[in-house]
Amino acid sequence: MQMLFRYNWMVREEWYRWCEEVEEKDLLVDRTGGVGGILHTLFHIIDVEWSWIRLLQGKSDFQENFQEYQSLQKVRELDAKFRKEVEQFVSAWEESMDNQLFQDTMPDGRIVTDTWGEVMRHAIAHEIHHIGQLSVWARELGKKPVSANLIGRNLASK
Amino acid sequence: MQMLFRYNWMVREEWYRWCEEVEEKDLLVDRTGGVGGILHTLFHIIDVEWSWIRLLQGKSDFQENFQEYQSLQKVRELDAKFRKEVEQFVSAWEESMDNQLFQDTMPDGRIVTDTWGEVMRHAIAHEIHHIGQLSVWARELGKKPVSANLIGRNLASK
Numbered sequence: 001m002q003m004l005f006r007y008n009w010m011v012r013e014e015w016y017r018w019c020e021e022v023e024e025k026d027l028l029v030d031r032t033g034g035v036g037g038i039l040h041t042l043f044h045i046i047d048v049e050w051s052w053i054r055l056l057q058g059k060s061d062f063q064e065n066f067q068e069y070q071s072l073q074k075v076r077e078l079d080a081k082f083r084k085e086v087e088q089f090v091s092a093w094e095e096s097m098d099n100q101l102f103q104d105t106m107p108d109g110r111i112v113t114d115t116w117g118e119v120m121r122h123a124i125a126h127e128i129h130h131i132g133q134l135s136v137w138a139r140e141l142g143k144k145p146v147s148a149n150l151i152g153r154n155l156a157s158k
Numbered sequence: 159m160q161m162l163f164r165y166n167w168m169v170r171e172e173w174y175r176w177c178e179e180v181e182e183k184d185l186l187v188d189r190t191g192g193v194g195g196i197l198h199t200l201f202h203i204i205d206v207e208w209s210w211i212r213l214l215q216g217k218s219d220f221q222e223n224f225q226e227y228q229s230l231q232k233v234r235e236l237d238a239k240f241r242k243e244v245e246q247f248v249s250a251w252e253e254s255m256d257n258q259l260f261q262d263t264m265p266d267g268r269i270v271t272d273t274w275g276e277v278m279r280h281a282i283a284h285e286i287h288h289i290g291q292l293s294v295w296a297r298e299l300g301k302k303p304v305s306a307n308l309i310g311r312n313l314a315s316k
Contacts, residue, residue, distance in 0.1 A: 034293065121162055132291045
């Protein structure tokens with residue numbers, strides 16, 4: 001569990017550095033698929049990860065608005081702000097938490113039950129999926145995307 | 159570990175059904191990013207997953223050639239053929255296997271060591287990443303992609 005979160009954070013950091021080499025207008029332009037843009041995707045990943053961690057802890061969630069985060073700098077600052085809490089939660093994760101239940105109320109009023117293990121893996125898969133979208137848009141810009149490889153990152157030794 | 163493999167298989171099956179509604183030429187056309195096409199991506203996912211499972215077991219690997227799998231039907235048949243062995247390995251997975259070592263020889267002759275836990279998570283992330291690319295190409299075709307949600311799939315109950 002922890003390894004895949006650490007993989008995501010490492011890949012995300014590399015995408016920030018990749019973004020530094022790209023003009024800001026290209027990071028902001030509307031694109032086909034996903035949430036529709038490179039910086040918006042990174043913002044969305046940060047927001048969703050933090051939101052799930054908050055919800056599992058029974059804490060208040062709030063929907064950040066991307067309109068207020070229209071620069072790489074601002075997105076990275078938001079990430080740094082949220083990361084502390086997320087890392088703390090992930091590093092304290094124990095296998096026994098996998099089966100704890102989380103009840104969520106859907107927009108239509110239905111109440112659904114997920115396990116914490118499902119929610120955590122949902123958050124992991126959510127980020128990897130959106131990073132896959134960035135890799136296509138990178139190629140459309142004529143740029144090599146960040147490697148999605150998990151092996152070779154020395155992730156087992158921590 | 160197992161949950162994320164089962165998630166991938168479920169999502170992959172939904173992409174096959176999605177493909178049934180798309181003209182075969184659109185599945186085969188060259189696209190920007192990834193391995194360059196929808197069916198080729200599904201083929202690549204199958205090949206890579208099976209190859210890693212084979213390598214961990216010390217069994218021979220072989221590189222299938224996509225030229226021989228230019229239809230949805232053929233790709234699904236390959237998947238069915240490989241899946242049996244992959245499922246058997248994944249369902250027998252125990253946490254103690256996480257730290258077993260796997261030595262791999264790189265194209266330049268270097269020998270690198272990964273843990274089995276890294277390799278398995280690499281295979282998981284590999285598929286999710288490529289499925290993210292499919293979701294962009296789906297929108298380019300004007301079609302709604304398969305949901306990447308992990309929650310709501312009843313994956314905790316197995």
